[in-house]
Amino acid sequence: MKVLHTADWHIGIQWHGVDRSEDLLGRAVPDIVDIAVKEQVNLVLVAGDVFERQTNESIQKAAQTLKEPFRELLNAGVHIALLLGNHDSAPLFQFLRGAVGLLDDHSGYRGQLHVLNSAFITNILGLQIIHLPYMRAEQLSKIVSAEFLDASSTIESTHRQMGGILDHLTKARRRQIEHDKPAMLTYHGIVRGATVGVNDQSHEFTYHQDFMLSPDALLFNDQIPQYNALGHIHKCQELAGSVPTWYAGSIDRLNRGEREYEPSVMLVNFPGSGRHVEYERLRLPRPTPFLDETIHTEAELRKLSENLGHEACRRALGQITVDCEQADFFQIEQLTYETFPRLQGIRHAVWRTRTVSSERNETPNIIDLKELRNPGQTIRSYITKHEKAGEVEGLLNALAIVEGELNHDY
Numbered sequence: 001m002k003v004l005h006t007a008d009w010h011i012g013i014q015w016h017g018v019d020r021s022e023d024l025l026g027r028a029v030p031d032i033v034d035i036a037v038k039e040q041v042n043l044v045l046v047a048g049d050v051f052e053r054q055t056n057e058s059i060q061k062a063a064q065t066l067k068e069p070f071r072e073l074l075n076a077g078v079h080i081a082l083l084l085g086n087h088d089s090a091p092l093f094q095f096l097r098g099a100v101g102l103l104d105d106h107s108g109y110r111g112q113l114h115v116l117n118s119a120f121i122t123n124i125l126g127l128q129i130i131h132l133p134y135m136r137a138e139q140l141s142k143i144v145s146a147e148f149l150d151a152s153s154t155i156e157s158t159h160r161q162m163g164g165i166l167d168h169l170t171k172a173r174r175r176q177i178e179h180d181k182p183a184m185l186t187y188h189g190i191v192r193g194a195t196v197g198v199n200d201q202s203h204e205f206t207y208h209q210d211f212m213l214s215p216d217a218l219l220f221n222d223q224i225p226q227y228n229a230l231g232h233i234h235k236c237q238e239l240a241g242s243v244p245t246w247y248a249g250s251i252d253r254l255n256r257g258e259r260e261y262e263p264s265v266m267l268v269n270f271p272g273s274g275r276h277v278e279y280e281r282l283r284l285p286r287p288t289p290f291l292d293e294t295i296h297t298e299a300e301l302r303k304l305s306e307n308l309g310h311e312a313c314r315r316a317l318g319q320i321t322v323d324c325e326q327a328d329f330f331q332i333e334q335l336t337y338e339t340f341p342r343l344q345g346i347r348h349a350v351w352r353t354r355t356v357s358s359e360r361n362e363t364p365n366i367i368d369l370k371e372l373r374n375p376g377q378t379i380r381s382y383i384t385k386h387e388k389a390g391e392v393e394g395l396l397n398a399l400a401i402v403e404g405e406l407n408h409d410y
Helices: 021-038 056-075 090-101 137-141 155-175 298-308 310-315 326-339 366-370 375-386 389-406
Strands: 002-006 043-046 079-083 113-116 120-124 127-132 183-188 226-231 237-239 245-247 264-269 278-283 290-295 317-322 350-352
Touching (some): 002 021, 056 079, 079 183, 137 155, 155 183, 290 298, 298 326, 326 350, 326 375, 375 389
Parallel strands (some): 002 043
Antiparallel strands (some): 264 278
16 A cells, blocks of 8 residues: 655745745645656545635635645545644534535545544554644643643643653554554654754744654554654654654745755555565655845846746745845846746845935935936836835826936936
8 A cells, every 4th residue: 555645735825925825736736646646646644734724715715725636636546634733623624525525526436535633543445544633732631630730830841741641642542553454653743853943934833832742652563564654844854763754844845944945745655565664755846946045246146047047036935135235236126026026025025234324315326326227117116115105106207207307318
């Protein structure tokens, strides 16, 4: 049996107001579907955080955003399992399952959509799956008696208590599986020993609020095929242990702190005979470029564009820091927005390192304007991007009058 282990799709996420649907639904998810069909997998597992946020709008759009890729997988006979993450909701998953179910074309064998929203065991095509959704303290506290919890505990000790309860629950489920048959454990959360991120920008907001699952609670029997499929941490990584244990990572770079990440999925084969699973990390081919560059001259900007290529420039997000003379900044800024169109409208996407006394005094003087290739267009660009909305029209009209009086010769 082949499983494609993915996680952290975050459908509906934005970056500084930029809708990421083009990146996720237009490239990453179709690439996952292509891999699943090409590799003839039996199950696609999303180990939590299918969606980014739960609003009335997101619920209405749920079936629309994923019905086509899900229909393609299901009609190809591929099962889909969705584990509940901290950004997901059980009602949305049930709504999605009902909506996708209406798309059945009755053309033959069809996969099923499985919602894994509780700490339990599900059997899919003979594979035992222990599933542990993201669990909050109030959920775990219901598992044990009130006497077990210390109401006067610090946050750190409370996290240790909750982690202990989670370990106990996981080990109890582990004891319930048939130990002579293949098994997989999937968990959305942090396992002690995992690398959370490379810097603060790559941390999810909830990481510091999470309690950790002990590695001892995971599957560990190396005498039969077993695999631990993890989600929640966006960086793809393997954890040490006697059984292959992987965070699949997010399917695209979601912020500037993840600019060096290589979005991936895990292809896991549970053999019909033998003791171990076979697995392979498959990198997704079209990750979103995130910029974090310092530019001093227009020539450097053009060189960066040449190195990245037109398509990467068109899709790029991030920040460009411009370290140049004041008179050159506006022209470089204009060229930056032309080269990287998705940066338009993002506050401080193009950032100047040198401070000046007032933004309204940044307009180049008449000597500087003579050095600009297209001074009129440069001033228009500055007015449009930096002045208050109510003043833009008047300033542009005034500029047109000045241009007429000077006959464009300045």
